[in-house]
Amino acid sequence: MPVMSAVERAFCRSAAWGSFARHVVLPWALERRPLSGDVLELGGGAGAMADGVARRFPDLRLTVTDLDPAMVDAARRRLTLRGVTVQQADVTAMTFEDASFDYVTSYLMLHHVIEWKTALAETRRVLRPGGQLLGYDLTDTPTARWIHRLDRSPHRLLRRDDLADGLAAVGFEEITVSPTLGGQVMRFRATKAIDA
Numbered sequence: 001m002p003v004m005s006a007v008e009r010a011f012c013r014s015a016a017w018g019s020f021a022r023h024v025v026l027p028w029a030l031e032r033r034p035l036s037g038d039v040l041e042l043g044g045g046a047g048a049m050a051d052g053v054a055r056r057f058p059d060l061r062l063t064v065t066d067l068d069p070a071m072v073d074a075a076r077r078r079l080t081l082r083g084v085t086v087q088q089a090d091v092t093a094m095t096f097e098d099a100s101f102d103y104v105t106s107y108l109m110l111h112h113v114i115e116w117k118t119a120l121a122e123t124r125r126v127l128r129p130g131g132q133l134l135g136y137d138l139t140d141t142p143t144a145r146w147i148h149r150l151d152r153s154p155h156r157l158l159r160r161d162d163l164a165d166g167l168a169a170v171g172f173e174e175i176t177v178s179p180t181l182g183g184q185v186m187r188f189r190a191t192k193a194i195d196a
Contacts, residue, residue: 093118
């Protein structure tokens, strides 16, 4: 999985993104559902979304990961006082024990993972039975392809059906993948079966 481009790093560290993420994107991405228990955020960047989660749900145990060491350092600086655990991790080979988390979240991260099906399988592995994957990502559209060609970051944009099929292929159930913003973005939710 690649580290962020300079453009993405600047975006993730900006105060404007932090405020927008907390007040607009996070409630929308979570569909206004509460989070509880042990929560893992994949590819958390500089911690903008995690900061919003920690403020909204102060009693949960939140772990944030990112592959990029610069983003891990930025997230640690931002989140340590909130009691959030931040660590470097590759979403295709996580070191967490099986069934460690009640929720796994992914916000604008999955399209950066070339081996995205492996990341989905790893996500299911670390979820507890009945646990949910929640998130959103860019959809494979001409606009998204243009943006990523411009900033030259490695990526693999997905179509809605590809993501839904990939989630089912690794064993998720109750899968919802909903396009929004004219199909530019998709919000997704999937559950690990209770008897898994």
